[in-house]
Amino acid sequence: MSNLKFLLQKEFKQIFRNKSLLPLIFVMPIIQLLVMPLAADYEIKNINISIVDHDKSPYSRLLISKITSSGYFKLSDYGESFKAAYDQIEKDKSDLILEIPVDFEKNLVRENSETLFIAVNAINGTKANLGGAYLQQIIGEFNAEVLLQWISPTRYNPSPQIDVASSNWFNPTMNYRFFMVPGILVFLVTMVGAYMCSLNIVKEKEVGTIEQINVTPIKKHEFILGKLIPFWVIGIVVFSIGLFFVARLIYGIVPVGSILLLYGFLAIYLIALLGVGLLISTYSETQQQAMSVAFFVMMIFLLMSGLFTPIESMPTWAKTIAEFNPVTYFIEVMRMVILKGSGFMDVTKHFKIMAAFALFFNTWAILNYRKTS
Amino acid sequence: MISLENISISYNKGQIKAVDGVSLEIQKGELFGLIGPDGAGKTSIFRILTTLLLPDEGIATVDGWDVIKDFENIRKEVGYMPGKFSLYQDLSIEENLNFFATVFNTSVEENMDLIKEIYDQIAPFKTRRAGKLSGGMKQKLALCCALIHRPSVLFLDEPTTGVDTVSRKEFWEMLKRLKSQGITIMVSTPYMDEATLCERIALIQDGKIMTVNSPDKIIEEFPYPLFAIKSDHMIQLLTDLRENPSIKSCNSFGENHHIIFKNFDEDSTYQLLEKLKSKGHQGLVISKITPTIEDCFIALMDQNHG
Structure with missing residues (x-):
């Protein structure tokens, strides 16, 4: 085992000497953790709206002021021609058109009903969906106000109505960052672990140092452990920086559940992930190859992990892929433990699956790693 | 071992x-x-x-x-x-x-x-x-x-x-x-x-x-007498030598060409020089030399391919 000690010494010396790798490992995660949760926000503001007002009545003006004061919409264009508004959409200056017909006020007052027309630019699906929904909500509220104004309470027959009062659990203020930060922390640990590990091993191949190592009495498992342990440690350090400094101090996220449980899971997760890195390195001859393969694998891992889009809304085949993705489980555990305070009993299944991943990837990688080719 | x-x-x-x-x-x-x-x-x-x-x-x-x-x-x-x-x-x-x-x-x-x-x-x-x-x-x-x-x-x-x-x-x-x-x-x-x-x-x-x-043994075992030859026009000389029917092989070595005759006798060098002179070569110098390892290598290579 003394060989392992020397290998580790050498490895850490090299990592701490690498002027481009070190900032990449420690500074980049923090910056990303600061920037990404703020940017990756599903709450959509500043939707540009073009309003075509053929009526120009006090009512239509009231509706417009209600829309613009909601905070979601920015009036980019106000006019009388649908064509002009459509031009704005074509030029990408507005996302939505609301057309208010002639005699909007008159019909609303006399006939108690009127139809509005909404056209949505659906190129950005999320924005279009939410914009349309917000607008309908505002119009709904406007409708209710009008109703109250015009129908005198005496003539009003209370009809049975279900009123829904909702309360948000585990994240009462619906703070989007509480949901995103733990996920992004997983994303960072994943990047650092899998990328760095595979690149580092392939570098030895590319430079040829592996030849020199192979003619020494260093054993296969010693070499592999000498490569995995440093990145396991770095993964834990990066995670700790993210959890204690960035998440706690900046976003005020304090895990509700046990920190020990988080670290326990992280330890196994990193083993699985480093197995993936090792596996990639056994299939690549150059750092460029390893980089491309790692990028491809990481893209799939991250996009299919439920970090950005909920797995529940994926089609069945995609759900199956997500089930075979270790990142999915860590993100789930992170959110469960940090936000909900889940205990070990709640995540036993995740622990078992992750241990299986660790075993699977590492066995595959070691079988594929041949000291004598 | x-x-x-x-x-x-x-x-x-x-x-x-x-x-x-x-x-x-x-x-x-x-x-x-x-x-x-x-x-x-x-x-x-x-x-x-x-x-x-x-x-x-x-x-x-x-x-x-x-x-x-x-x-x-x-x-x-x-x-x-x-x-x-x-x-x-x-x-x-x-x-x-x-x-x-x-x-x-x-x-x-x-x-x-x-x-x-x-x-x-x-x-x-x-x-x-x-x-x-x-x-x-x-x-x-x-x-x-x-x-x-x-x-x-x-x-x-x-x-x-x-x-x-x-x-x-x-x-x-x-x-x-x-x-x-x-x-x-x-x-x-x-x-x-x-x-x-x-x-x-x-x-x-x-x-x-x-x-x-x-290395000494390999040189000793070199089977032919080897000559170094040079003239004022080395490139022309190489082509002429290779076209000459009495030459078995000719290779360029720095400032000389090394040649082996097909059937060597005392007259061979004289006849060769005469022939080359008639082709207009000037400043011809020929001398018998001890082969180098490279000569041996080329000879062995020719043997194997021939």
Whole structure:
């Protein structure tokens, strides 16, 4: 085992000497953790709206002021021609058109009903969906106000109505960052672990140092452990920086559940992930190859992990892929433990699956790693 | 002691035969040279002997250990310096040396006597990173690292490729001193002029050994009288000689062409000179010479292909 000690010494010396790798490992995660949760926000503001007002009545003006004061919409264009508004959409200056017909006020007052027309630019699906929904909500509220104004309470027959009062659990203020930060922390640990590990091993191949190592009495498992342990440690350090400094101090996220449980899971997760890195390195001859393969694998891992889009809304085949993705489980555990305070009993299944991943990837990688080719 | 028996290896699923039935015996304490052009199979043989590559066929042993079964023992006993510099570029001279000493369970101090002479030359730069060293210094460091565990067999794959003439000379002197310490040394080189510095050499071409002997013996066995010829128009001379029916072979060697006659007798040189003069060549000089290893190599190559 003394060989392992020397290998580790050498490895850490090299990592701490690498002027481009070190900032990449420690500074980049923090910056990303600061920037990404703020940017990756599903709450959509500043939707540009073009309003075509053929009526120009006090009512239509009231509706417009209600829309613009909601905070979601920015009036980019106000006019009388649908064509002009459509031009704005074509030029990408507005996302939505609301057309208010002639005699909007008159019909609303006399006939108690009127139809509005909404056209949505659906190129950005999320924005279009939410914009349309917000607008309908505002119009709904406007409708209710009008109703109250015009129908005198005496003539009003209370009809049975279900009123829904909702309360948000585990994240009462619906703070989007509480949901995103733990996920992004997983994303960072994943990047650092899998990328760095595979690149580092392939570098030895590319430079040829592996030849020199192979003619020494260093054993296969010693070499592999000498490569995995440093990145396991770095993964834990990066995670700790993210959890204690960035998440706690900046976003005020304090895990509700046990920190020990988080670290326990992280330890196994990193083993699985480093197995993936090792596996990639056994299939690549150059750092460029390893980089491309790692990028491809990481893209799939991250996009299919439920970090950005909920797995529940994926089609069945995609759900199956997500089930075979270790990142999915860590993100789930992170959110469960940090936000909900889940205990070990709640995540036993995740622990078992992750241990299986660790075993699977590492066995595959070691079988594929041949000291004598 | 190193022995190879009918070793073969091919790449690309048998399409390229890199080593083709090679058998060799190298004695303990010998300085043995593997001489051949690029792509002759030298590195493949080294990689088989250092247990980095499994042969397709044949048996090879190093110090009595089989390269397949006893690879762990071989790895403890041999020193290997690959053709490409393959130490850690981001570690310093000192750190590289210490690292390779420790993985062999020894220390630099313990074996300093063996490497002192070489190490002293690079010691002033010992805190410099290996990647920042000059070619000659890299080569010396690589040799130190290969020697640091006092190997009984040393494999040097093209150690002098890309190194200047002075350093090459120094390097061969170092090898002679190491040999005197009882280390078996197997060295490969594409430079024919270095062949005479080895005790015994094997000439290798297209994965096959053409001959194995001491350089003197190989030269002695050269079967034809060899002449060097020059004139004022060397390029024209080469074409004329190759067209001449009495010439068996003609090759350009620096400022002379080396020629072998088909049927040599006392008249041959006179007749040749007359013929060349009639073709307008001036300043013709011809003289009998002792062949070099390169002549032998070319002659053997022609034999094999002819």
